[in-house]
Amino acid sequence: MKISRLEPDASGIVNWPTLSTTKKCVVTVGVFDGMHRGHQAVIQRVVQLAHQQGDFAVVILFDPSPKRVHSYAASHSGAELPDQELRNHEDELMAASERIRLMKQLGVDWVLSISYNLAFAAKSFRYFIGTLVGKLGMRTLVLGRDATMGAGRSGNVQAVEELSQATGVFTLDIVDDAGPGYTWVPQIVHQQVPDGPGEPSDPLVEMSKAEMRAWTKAHACKKVRMWSSSNVRYLLASGRIHAANAVLGHTYAVEGEVVHGEKRGRELGYPTANVSQEHEGYMPVDGVYAGWLVDLGKPRQDSDSDNQSQSDNHTQTLTADPGHDVRLASGSVWRWPAAISIGTKETFASEGKQYERVLEVNAIAGDNWLDLYGHRVRVEFLSYLRPQKKYPDADALVKQLAQDAADSLRIAQESVG
Ligand SMILES: Cc1cc2nc3c(=O)[nH]c(=O)nc-3n(C[C@H](O)[C@H](O)[C@H](O)COP(=O)(O)O)c2cc1C
Numbered sequence: 001m002k003i004s005r006l007e008p009d010a011s012g013i014v015n016w017p018t019l020s021t022t023k024k025c026v027v028t029v030g031v032f033d034g035m036h037r038g039h040q041a042v043i044q045r046v047v048q049l050a051h052q053q054g055d056f057a058v059v060i061l062f063d064p065s066p067k068r069v070h071s072y073a074a075s076h077s078g079a080e081l082p083d084q085e086l087r088n089h090e091d092e093l094m095a096a097s098e099r100i101r102l103m104k105q106l107g108v109d110w111v112l113s114i115s116y117n118l119a120f121a122a123k124s125f126r127y128f129i130g131t132l133v134g135k136l137g138m139r140t141l142v143l144g145r146d147a148t149m150g151a152g153r154s155g156n157v158q159a160v161e162e163l164s165q166a167t168g169v170f171t172l173d174i175v176d177d178a179g180p181g182y183t184w185v186p187q188i189v190h191q192q193v194p195d196g197p198g199e200p201s202d203p204l205v206e207m208s209k210a211e212m213r214a215w216t217k218a219h220a221c222k223k224v225r226m227w228s229s230s231n232v233r234y235l236l237a238s239g240r241i242h243a244a245n246a247v248l249g250h251t252y253a254v255e256g257e258v259v260h261g262e263k264r265g266r267e268l269g270y271p272t273a274n275v276s277q278e279h280e281g282y283m284p285v286d287g288v289y290a291g292w293l294v295d296l297g298k299p300r301q302d303s304d305s306d307n308q309s310q311s312d313n314h315t316q317t318l319t320a321d322p323g324h325d326v327r328l329a330s331g332s333v334w335r336w337p338a339a340i341s342i343g344t345k346e347t348f349a350s351e352g353k354q355y356e357r358v359l360e361v362n363a364i365a366g367d368n369w370l371d372l373y374g375h376r377v378r379v380e381f382l383s384y385l386r387p388q389k390k391y392p393d394a395d396a397l398v399k400q401l402a403q404d405a406a407d408s409l410r411i412a413q414e415s416v417g
């Protein structure tokens with residue numbers, strides 16, 4: 001699979017690469033945050049059509065997302081999203097690099113990652129589609145039913161279908177809403193610590209219609225597809241990991257670099273890898289979780305240009321890092337069952353000393369001593385175990401940590417059958 005990073009110029013024009021002089025392509029467009037099962041359905045359709053027609057399967061990925069660019073502009077007098085705001089957006093479920101890795105697994109031939117900005121956004125959907133046909137050789141455009149594109153988001157599926165009929169140069173293939181239907185999520189999601197141990201249940205499941213109406217009103221809810229990134233975010237904010245993973249069709253994960261903590265964990269007999277605040281992925285609600293820790297090794301430096309085959313002012317062609325898949329594979333020597341903590345280490349807080357909220361992970365590695373400082377790790381969440389608690393002393397916490405480790409090991413082993 002090939003990946004091109006494309007920077008629109010000041011007037012919003014993209015210098016599209018030539019994919020082939022002979023082959024046509026099937027294209028889809030979007031953000032694909034989380035690469036949940038709805039996104040997978042759209043991309044699978046692209047790959048299926050491309051194979052049937054002997055075309056390339058192409059994903060045009062908007063990174064940063066249009067939503068971020070436009071909401072920043074709305075609150076900053078129409079300004080572009082500055083570079084320093086680009087990384088580590090706290091609401092983003094998944095880094096673009098991870099979305100691209102999953103696209104590769106689905107059989108995509110080419111990802112064109114566009115550095116979305118206001119100049120690019122100002123182009124009409126007719127202009128945008130015209131360039132896809134003219135420059136990329138697009139034969140078919142695949143879209144979900146609610147997709148929109150172009151200035152003012154005026155290119156909805158109806159308008160795009162009319163353009164297809166009028167020009168006859170491409171066809172539109174619409175993917176119906178995939179998944180088990182619709183649900184309600186609050187417009188503004190506040191993290192809600194579950195009342196007690198174990199995976200929390202769905203608050204809507206046993207409600208009457210009247211109760212549900214009152215609940216959705218009280219929480220200022222919007223109706224969304226079950227298979228949507230908004231629903232995944234809401235589920236993670238409520239500790240409902242099983243439900244989030246069911247929507248995703250893969251295990252939810254946060255990635256980041258391991259930094260130094262207080263070094264108390266080792267004394268307690270439960271050393272932890274502390275994940276940097278600069279992590280990638282939305283942080284689930286405070287609590288203790290069962291999951292996996294994967295050592296992704298030392299991060300590649302920007303100067304490692306072996307994955308960069310061509311560049312000019314507006315285009316970079318990259319290839320995916322194959323080492324990643326090997327480390328992530330089930331049964332890999334870099335993967336350990338893990339007890340995961342998100343919280344503020346209340347047991348050790350005192351009047352004068354409060355700790356910041358951290359993600360820390362006790363990898364259950366037996367007698368192996370893991371030196372992970374400076375490595376990138378991936379923390380995969382399988383199940384919510386319990387809320388954080390202030391224990392009377394370190395001994396009481398250690399007893400609980402032993403239980404957390406035993407529970408986590410069992411759940412991780414069960415997850416691989
Ligand atoms: C699985 C797990 C569960 C945890 N649960 C709690 C908890 O309930 N209350 C608490 O105060 N700290 C909890 N912690 C955090 C510990 O206090 C922390 O790991 C320890 O102080 C070491 O921190 P350090 O790595 O910064 O030295 C937990 C840590 C892990 C790994």
Ligand SMILES: Nc1ncnc2c1ncn2[C@@H]1O[C@H](COP(=O)(O)OP(=O)(O)OP(=O)(O)O)[C@@H](O)[C@H]1O
Nearest residue numbers: 030031032038143144145147176177178227228229
């Ligand atoms: N559950 C689903 N069923 C079918 N198509 C979907 C589903 N979810 C998203 N899509 C489609 O996937 C493509 C990419 O979506 P994109 O990530 O840009 O935004 P989205 O529709 O807002 O997704 P989400 O709501 O999950 O953030 C679009 O064509 C969209 O319509």
